[in-house]
Amino acid sequence: MSRVVAAASQRIAGIVVAGLLLSQQVMADPFVRVSTTYGDFTLELLDEAAPATVQNFLNYVNRRDYNGTFIHRLDAGFVFQGGAFRFQPFVGLINVPQDPPVVNEFNISNTRGTVAMAKLPSDPNSATSQWFVNLGDNSANLDNQNGGFTAFARVMGDGMSVADQIGAQPVFNLGSLTPTLPLRGDTSGGVSSALDVKANNFITLSMVQTQRFTEAMHVFESANGLLMTTVEGGVEGRFSLNMRLIATEPEILFEVNRDTMVPLAINPEGAAIFSNEDNRLRIPVVELNMGGNISQIRNVVLVLTEVENLRFKLESYEE
Numbered sequence: 001m002s003r004v005v006a007a008a009s010q011r012i013a014g015i016v017v018a019g020l021l022l023s024q025q026v027m028a029d030p031f032v033r034v035s036t037t038y039g040d041f042t043l044e045l046l047d048e049a050a051p052a053t054v055q056n057f058l059n060y061v062n063r064r065d066y067n068g069t070f071i072h073r074l075d076a077g078f079v080f081q082g083g084a085f086r087f088q089p090f091v092g093l094i095n096v097p098q099d100p101p102v103v104n105e106f107n108i109s110n111t112r113g114t115v116a117m118a119k120l121p122s123d124p125n126s127a128t129s130q131w132f133v134n135l136g137d138n139s140a141n142l143d144n145q146n147g148g149f150t151a152f153a154r155v156m157g158d159g160m161s162v163a164d165q166i167g168a169q170p171v172f173n174l175g176s177l178t179p180t181l182p183l184r185g186d187t188s189g190g191v192s193s194a195l196d197v198k199a200n201n202f203i204t205l206s207m208v209q210t211q212r213f214t215e216a217m218h219v220f221e222s223a224n225g226l227l228m229t230t231v232e233g234g235v236e237g238r239f240s241l242n243m244r245l246i247a248t249e250p251e252i253l254f255e256v257n258r259d260t261m262v263p264l265a266i267n268p269e270g271a272a273i274f275s276n277e278d279n280r281l282r283i284p285v286v287e288l289n290m291g292g293n294i295s296q297i298r299n300v301v302l303v304l305t306e307v308e309n310l311r312f313k314l315e316s317y318e319e
Helices: 003-022 051-062 159-167
Strands: 031-036 039-045 073-075 079-082 085-088 092-095 114-117 131-134 151-155 204-210 219-221 226-232 238-247 253-256 272-275 280-290 293-306 311-318
Touching: 031 051, 031 238, 039 051, 039 159, 051 114, 051 151, 051 204, 079 159, 151 159, 204 226, 204 238, 226 280, 280 311
Parallel strands: 219 280, 226 272
Antiparallel strands: 031 039, 031 204, 039 151, 073 079, 079 131, 085 092, 114 131, 114 151, 219 226, 226 238, 238 253, 253 311, 272 280, 280 293, 293 311
8 A cells, every 4th residue: 555545544544533432422413314226315303302203213223124124105195104024035025123112292294204103093102113204295184193193204405306206106016015015127027926026126225323414425424434325336236335434443444234235226426436347446525524524535445355245445535
């Protein structure tokens, strides 16, 4: 490694360590970044209005229970719903493990862009893992039934453009558990059961708690030690994924969290590029959030050093 690259790595390592120390008390900030087949959006969690519901949701997020799940219900112009299932090829639907039900906390109206908990009919206090995004203003309906549906989050920024893309997908009836299942890709051959569906037909997602709201495509946060990015992998396809910081000395190393890999149905501008020819991942711009201090680095190059573990080493960057 050249002196310039070595100095760059030492500087990044110092910033990372300092950021980790500064951010130990910042992780309570209630934001969750949701990566989906149609792009990312961020939720602002309304912890003052629905503290028990927010904590319940974060329990699932921080255990990574939502990673690899999919949107299982779509009612166009009304809601789309997730948090219930994963899909396993040759097996079918796998239930998300459920915590005990959370008390109903209806305080926020179910307007467009709010996120609320699903629950059983005639039981206000039955919400567990399932949630839904309000695609329209559903206040006249959902605020006035079953004790009111607890809205605990809002989609931030331009995130509803992603939600609307999800809301525009065709739906299929695969039985009582998924009678209005949205699917992407070529389903022209017919889908009669969950066993006929391919994994890449689902609108999949992953979630991570973040320190702040940003619409940057590539973000590193010292608070959670994650590099959140979108990658164009050539024949491997396009993915949204998170890379976990695993070492800062003597070299800066990241490892891909495989359960965060979401195959994309879109081709976003500014994605990182992975080259099979030299095993390098090139990211045009990374936004750094080091304990609340925001900066950018450019032309970041990570080299794949362990294929089996999807482990990358920081090779170079420009300030």
